Amino acid sequence: xxxxxxxxxxxxxxxxxxxxxxxxxxxxxxxxxxxxxxxxxxxxxxxxxxxxxxxxxxxxxxxxxxxxxxxxxxxxxxxxxxxxxxxxxxxxxxxxxxxxxxxxxxxxxxxxxxxxxxxxxxxxxxxxxxxxxxxxxxxxxxxxxxxxxxxxxxxxxxxxxxxxxxxxxxxxxxxxxxxxxxxxxxxxxxxxxxxxxxxxxxxxxxxxxxxxxxxxxxxxxxxxxxxxxxxxxxxxxxxxxxxxxxxxxxxxxxxxxxxxxxxxxxxxxxxxxxxxxxxxxxxxxxxxxxxxxxxxxxxxxxxxxxxxxxxxxxxxxxxxxxxxxxxxxxxxxxxxxxxxxxxxxxxxxxxxxxxxxxxxxxxxxxxxxxx
Amino acid sequence: xxxxxxxxxxxxxxxxxxxxxxxxxxxxxxxxxxxxxxxxxxxxxxxxxxxxxxxxxxxxxxxxxxxxxxxxxxxxxxxxxxxxxxxxxxxxxxxxxxxxxxxxxxxxxxxxxxxxxxxxxxxxxxxxxxxxxxxxxxxxxxxxxxxxxxxxxxxxxxxxxxxxxxxxxxxxxxxxxxxxxxxxxxxxxxxxxxxxxxxxxxxxxxxxxxxxxxxxxxxxxxxxxxxxxxxxxxxxxxxxxxxxxxxxxxxxxxxxxxxxxxxxxxxxxxxxxxxxxxxxxxxxxxxxxxxxxxxxxxxxxxxxxxxxx
Ligand SMILES: Nc1ncnc2c1ncn2[C@@H]1O[C@H](COP(=O)(O)OP(=O)(O)O)[C@@H](O)[C@H]1O
Ligand SMILES: [Mg+2]
Numbered sequence: 001x002x003x004x005x006x007x008x009x010x011x012x013x014x015x016x017x018x019x020x021x022x023x024x025x026x027x028x029x030x031x032x033x034x035x036x037x038x039x040x041x042x043x044x045x046x047x048x049x050x051x052x053x054x055x056x057x058x059x060x061x062x063x064x065x066x067x068x069x070x071x072x073x074x075x076x077x078x079x080x081x082x083x084x085x086x087x088x089x090x091x092x093x094x095x096x097x098x099x100x101x102x103x104x105x106x107x108x109x110x111x112x113x114x115x116x117x118x119x120x121x122x123x124x125x126x127x128x129x130x131x132x133x134x135x136x137x138x139x140x141x142x143x144x145x146x147x148x149x150x151x152x153x154x155x156x157x158x159x160x161x162x163x164x165x166x167x168x169x170x171x172x173x174x175x176x177x178x179x180x181x182x183x184x185x186x187x188x189x190x191x192x193x194x195x196x197x198x199x200x201x202x203x204x205x206x207x208x209x210x211x212x213x214x215x216x217x218x219x220x221x222x223x224x225x226x227x228x229x230x231x232x233x234x235x236x237x238x239x240x241x242x243x244x245x246x247x248x249x250x251x252x253x254x255x256x257x258x259x260x261x262x263x264x265x266x267x268x269x270x271x272x273x274x275x276x277x278x279x280x281x282x283x284x285x286x287x288x289x290x291x292x293x294x295x296x297x298x299x300x301x302x303x304x305x306x307x308x309x310x311x312x313x314x315x316x317x318x319x320x321x322x323x324x325x326x327x328x329x330x331x332x333x334x335x336x337x338x339x340x341x342x343x344x345x346x347x348x349x350x351x352x353x354x355x356x357x358x359x360x361x362x363x364x365x366x367x368x369x370x371x
Numbered sequence: 372x373x374x375x376x377x378x379x380x381x382x383x384x385x386x387x388x389x390x391x392x393x394x395x396x397x398x399x400x401x402x403x404x405x406x407x408x409x410x411x412x413x414x415x416x417x418x419x420x421x422x423x424x425x426x427x428x429x430x431x432x433x434x435x436x437x438x439x440x441x442x443x444x445x446x447x448x449x450x451x452x453x454x455x456x457x458x459x460x461x462x463x464x465x466x467x468x469x470x471x472x473x474x475x476x477x478x479x480x481x482x483x484x485x486x487x488x489x490x491x492x493x494x495x496x497x498x499x500x501x502x503x504x505x506x507x508x509x510x511x512x513x514x515x516x517x518x519x520x521x522x523x524x525x526x527x528x529x530x531x532x533x534x535x536x537x538x539x540x541x542x543x544x545x546x547x548x549x550x551x552x553x554x555x556x557x558x559x560x561x562x563x564x565x566x567x568x569x570x571x572x573x574x575x576x577x578x579x580x581x582x583x584x585x586x587x588x589x590x591x592x593x594x595x596x597x598x599x600x601x602x603x604x605x606x607x608x609x610x611x612x613x614x615x616x617x618x619x620x621x622x623x624x625x626x627x628x629x630x631x632x633x634x635x636x637x638x639x640x641x642x643x644x645x646x647x648x649x650x651x652x653x654x655x656x657x658x659x660x661x662x663x664x665x666x667x668x669x670x671x672x673x674x675x676x677x678x679x680x
Contacts, residue, residue: 084581091582099579
C-alpha cells in the first residue's frame with residue numbers, strides 16, 4: 001500500500017534516501033525487520049513510533065553510526081551503507097545536541113565547514129550567516145553551556161545545516177523543550193526546511209508533532225513499518241489497529257461484518273447495534289475485526305439523524321479547553337467517546353449526564369481495520 | 372515580615388559557615404601535620420649548621436645554600452664561582468622526569484583510552500589488572516627490572532635468540548634505564564586520571580565530529596583531547612613530580628654517573644657521611660622548582676582557556 005509514495009515518484013522527483021530491505025540485528029535481537037522506504041528529495045519525512053521501535057537505529061544507519069546487518073541504503077543513487085559517517089554528505093541534529101563544549105558557538109557552527117576544506121575565516125563568515133538564520137548572532141562568542149536548551153537546539157541545527165548536507169537527520173530534536181518552545185520550533189523547522197530545500201528526516205514519538213510537520217510519515221512499531229503515507233492518509237485511513245490507536249484519539253470497536261454490498265460493509269457491534277461503513281480490502285463477510293471512529297466525527301442529537309445513528313445515554317462531559325469530550329454509554333454496547341469543538345457549539349448539542357440521546361456519524365466516518 | 376525572612380536567611384548562612392569551619396577542621400589538622408609541619412621543619416633545618424656525624428647544631432647558617440650554588444675552592448677561601456655539580460644534577464632530574472612523563476603519556480594514554488572504551492563490566496577488571504603489579508614493593512619491582520634489563524638478562528637473551536642483535540645491549544647504568552624505571556614506577560598515575568577523564572567523556576561528541584566530516588585523527592585532536600585535557604595534565608603532574616625526587620630507579624638502574632636529585636638528598640640523611648642542612652636545602656630547592664613548574668603550567672592552561680573562550 002505505497003500508492004502515495006509512488007504518486008510522488010511520478011512527479012519526477014529524485015529519491016534522496018532509498019532504504020532497501022534493511023535489517024538491523026544486535027546479537028539475537030532484531031531491532032529492524034526488513035525496512036524498505038524511499039524518501040524524496042525536498043521532503044519533510046518523519047519516522048514516527050513509540051520509544052524503542054527502532055527509529056534512532058534507522059536514523060543512525062543512514063548517518064553511518066550503525067552498520068547495516070542486511071540490505072542497502074542509497075543516497076541519490078549511490079550506495080552508502082559501507083561509507084564511514086565522515087564520508088556521507090548527511091548531517092545529524094543529535095537528541096542531546098552534542099555541541100562541542102570547549103568551542104564557542106561560532107566555532108561549533110564553523111567546524112563542519114572547516115572540515116569540508118573551507119579556510120578558517122571563510123568558515124567563520126559562513127557560520128555567522130547560519131547563526132543569523134537561527135537568530136543567535138549575538139551569542140556567537142559564548143560557550144554552549146551559557147545557552148538555554150532552546151538556544152542550544154538552534155545551534156545544533158545551524159551546525160548541521162551549515163555544510164549544506166544533502167539530507168538532514170533530526171533525532172527527536174524537540175523532545176527536551178517545553179510545549180510553547182516546541183510549538184515555535186516546529187514552525188521554525190518547517191520554515192527552514194522550505195527555505196533551504198534540504199531533505200529532512202525527522203524522528204519523533206509525538207504523533208501530533210508528526211502530523212503538523214510532515215509531508216509524509218512512516219509509522220513504525222517493534223522494528224517494523226506499519227504504514228507510510230501523508231498525515232491525512234495516516235489519520236483518516238489507518239491500515240491497522242496499531243496505527244489507528246497510536247495516531248490521535250479514536251473509538252476502537254470490535255465488530256463482525258454481516259454483509260458487504262456496493263462497497264458498503266454492514267457491521268454488528270454488541271447489543272444489536274448496527275453500523276454501515278466503507279468496505280476495505282482484506283475484510284470479508286463474517287470476519288471479526290475492529291472499526292475505528294474518530295471522536296470528532298461523531299455528533300449527538302435528540303432524535304436519530306438520517307445517517308448512521310446509535311441510541312445511548314450520556315455518562316459524562318469533560319471540558320478540555322478547545323473541546324468538550326462526552327462519554328456515551330450505548331445500551332448493551334461499548335462506550336463511545338464523542339468530541340465536540342467549542343467553536344461548533346452553535347450547531348452541535350451537548351446533553352446533561354443521564355440524558356438519553358443518539359450518537360450519529362456520516363457514512364464514511366467508521367474505518368474498518370484489517371488488523 | 373520581609374525583614375524577618377531576610378535576617379532568618381542570613382542566620383542560616385552563618386550557621387552554615389560555622390558548620391563548614393568545624394567540618395573542615397579535620398582536613399586542616401591533617402594537612403598541617405602531614406604537609407605544613409614537615410615543610411617548615413625542612414625549611415628550618417636548611418638554615419642550620421651541620422653536625423659532622425649527621426644531625427644539626429642549632430645555629431643559623433646559610434652554608435647549605437652556599438654549598439649548593441657556589442664553589443669556594445677546597446679550603447673555602449677562594450672567590451665564589453657558580454657550582455655546576457648540583458645544578459647539573461638538578462637539570463638531569465628534570466630531563467629524566469620529563470622523558471619518563473612523555474613515555475608514560477605515550478603508553479598510558481592509549482591504555483587508558485582502551486580501558487575506558489570497554490564495556491561497563493570489563494572496565495573495573497582492566498583497571499584491576501593494570502594495578503596488580505603495583506601491589507609489589509617498589510624496591511622489588513625496580514630490582515627485578517634491573518635483572519630483566521641487564522646484559523645477561525632475559526631481555527637481551529630474547530633479542531639475541533630471535534636474531535635481532537648479536538651482542539647484548541647495555542641498558543643498565545644508562546639514562547635510558549632510569550627513564551624506563553621511572554616510567555614503570557609511576558605508569559598507573561598516568562593511566563588512572565586519563566581513564567577517569569575518558570570515561571566521563573561524552574562519545575556522542577565524537578559522533579558529531581565524524582558526522583561533520585572530521586577524520587578520526589582530527590576528532591581526537593580537536594574534540595577528544597580538549598575535553599580530557601584536565602585528566603592528561605593531572606596524569607603528567609602525578610608522574611613528573613615523584614619522578615623528579617625519585618632515588619630508587621636512578622640508584623639501582625642508573626649507577627653512579629646518572630645521579631638524580633633524590634639520590635643526592637637521600638645520601639645526606641644516610642649514615643655518617645650526611646649533611647642534614649644541605650639535604651634540607653636541596654629538598655627546599657626541589658620543592659620550589661616543582662611549585663614553579665606547576666604554577667607555570669597552570670598559568671599556561673588558564674591563558675590557553677582564555678584564548679579559546
Ligand atoms: N547498541 C545496541 N545494542 C543492543 N540493542 C540495542 C542497541 N541500540 C538499540 N538497541 C535496541 O534496539 C531497539 C530500538 O532502539 P532505538 O532505535 O533506539 O529505538 P527508538 O529510537 O525508536 O526509541 C530497542 O529495543 C533498543 O533496546
Ligand atoms: Mg530514539
